[in-house]
Amino acid sequence: MAIVELKGISKSFGQVRAVDGVDVEIKDGEFLVLLGPSGSGKTTLMRLCAGLERPTGGSIVIDGSVVNDVPPRERGIAMVFQSYALYPHKTVFRNIAFPLTVEGMDKAEIRKKVEWAAGLLGIGHLLDRMPSQVSGGEKQRVAIARALVRRPKVLLMDEPLSNLDAKVRHSARDELKKFQREIGVTTIYVTHDQAEAMGLGDRIAVMHEGKVRQIGTPDDIYHYPADTFVAGFVGTPPMNFIEKDGLLTGFRPELFHPAELISDQDPVRFRFRIERVENLGAYSLAYGTIGSVKVIANLSPRLRIREGEERDFGVSRQDVRYFDKQTGAGIRR
C-alpha cells in the first residue's frame, strides 16, 4: 500500500524538543509500533505523519513524494485517536460514512463501503446507534472502521486500546493484528505498553526524549537491547544490571536461575540473597540483592526457595548483555 520514510524529522514546541531527529523507514504493509514512556514524543511523531503538526526540521516521504506541505486530507492517511473522537451527534453509520460523504460519493456506494468496514470489525448491528449508546470497545471499532472506510494508504493509531479494560484489551489486540494482516495496510501504532508492542509489532521503534533509541523486531528489542534504556523499558520485570569488570552486565530475570540448574558449563555466577518471594501462580518472582544491588529473578513456582537464604545463582554466558557504564550503550561481544 505505501512506504513511509521519516528523514531527520524534528518538532520543537518553544524550548521543548518533542521529536528530535527521527529517521525511520516503514515498509509496505508493515505494522510498526512506536513504544516509549509518556512524554517521549510518540504522539507528536504520529501527528507529524498525519499532517496535524508541521515539522520544524526534516521531511516526511510517502511513496516517494515529500508530503511536508500536503494537508492531512490529501495524504491518504487515516488516524484513530486515543479518545476515538467519534462525532457525538452522528449515528455510528454517519460517523463511519463521514469521510466518504466528504468525498461526495453517492449514497449506494457509501452504504456498501460502510457495511464492508462495519462487517470487518463486527459492528454491523450497531449502525443505527449513537456513540453514547455503545461500549468503549465498540467505540474503538467504530473509530477504526471510520479510519479504514476510505482505504487509506497508511493507518495511524494512537494508543487505541488504552481506554479499554484489561479483558477487552486482550481480545481487541488479537483482532487488531488479524484485520491489519487481512487488509495489509501500512500501520503506525503508538503505545506505552511494552506487552502490546511485543504482541502487535512487526517491528518496534523504542522512543525516549524525542529520539528513537532502537528499531527492530520484538525479538531484537527484547534480546539485544541497544542500550540500558531499552533494556530497562522493555520486559517486566525489567532487566537486571550489575557492575562487573568495569562494564554494566545485564540479564533478564527469567534467565537468572540457581547455578546448578544451568546447562552452560561456565555460567556467569552471582551470590544472590533472596529477601522476598512472590508466587504469582504461573511463575514466582524472587526479589533480593547481589552485593548491594537489587535484582529480581523470575522462577518456576515449583522451585523450593526460602526467603532469607543466600544461594549461588547464575546466567548462561550467551544470555548476558554488556553495556557501557557511562553512556549506557550496548556492547556486542
Place this chain on the structure above:
Amino acid sequence: MNVRRLLDRESVLAPLLLLPVVLYVVLFIGFPFVMSFVYSISNVTVGNPDFRVTGLGNFREILADKVFQKSLLNTFIFTFVSVGLVLVFAHALAEILIRDFRGKWLVRFLIMLPWTAPIALGSIGFLWFLDSLFSPLDWLLRAVGLLGKPGALFGPMSNLYWFGRPDLAMAAVIGVHVWRLLPLATVILIAGLNSIPKEITEAAQMDGAGYFRRLFQINLPLLFPVIGVSILFATFFTFTDMTVVWVLTKGGPPPHSTQVLASLAFLKGIQGGDLAQGAAVALFFFPVLAGIAAIVLRLVKKAVVI
C-alpha cells in the same frame, strides 16, 4: 449554635437561599406582568382611575393601527438582522480569539470594552458619531472620496444624515445594537468552541472536511446546546428592548421608521398615557415568544452534550 444547626438542614437552608430570587421575580417581574395583562384588557389611562374590563378591544384596535403594523415589521427586522449579524461576527471573533497570536490581549480587551459601558452612554457616543453635521464617520468617508463629490459611492451630499433617512436610521440602530451584544456573544462562543474536544476537530480534518463543512456539520451541531439558548436569549432581549432605538432615533425619522414594539408601548402607554393600549402592544407577542422558547429549550435538551 441552634441557628447553625438549623442552617445545616437542607429543608431550611434551601428555601432561605431561594427566597431573594423568588421575591425578586414576584415583585419585579410577576407583579408588573400580571398588571400589564390586566391593563391590556381594560380601559385604564394615566389620568383616569375608572377601571372597566373591555376584553380584547385593545388588541383589535392596535392590530388595525398602521403604526403598530409598521412597528411590528420593524421589530422583526431589527431582531432578526441584529441577532443574525451578532452570530456571524461573534463566531468570527471567537474563531480568531481561540487562536494564539501576538497582541491577543489587546484585541480581547477592545472587544470586551462595549460591555463595560452602560448602553445609554454608549448609544450617546454613537449619537455624536453619526451626527447629521459633525459625524466623524461622514468625515472619514469624505476624506477617502466616497462621499460629498459628484459620482461618489455614497452620493454627492456632504453628509449621510444617518438619522434622517429611514434605511440608514434602521442600519444605525441595528449596528449599535450589534456592537452592544457582540462582547457577550463572543465570550459565549469562545466558551462553546473551547468545549469541543480538539481531537474531534482534528478527526474531521483527517476525514477531509474543509472549514465550512466542519462548521456546519460538526461545530454548530455540537455548539447548539450553548448557542441555542444564547440565540433565544438574544432574540427575546432584542425583541423587547428599546434603549438603542430610544436614544438614537426615538422611533424616527417620521413616519415611525425605526419604531419597534417596545418603544411604541412606551410611547403609547407612558408618554401617551394610554396604559391599556401600551400594555396590549407590549403583551402582543408574549404567546409567540413563549412558544418559541418552549420549542428551542426542548431542542436543546434533546441535543447531545459532549
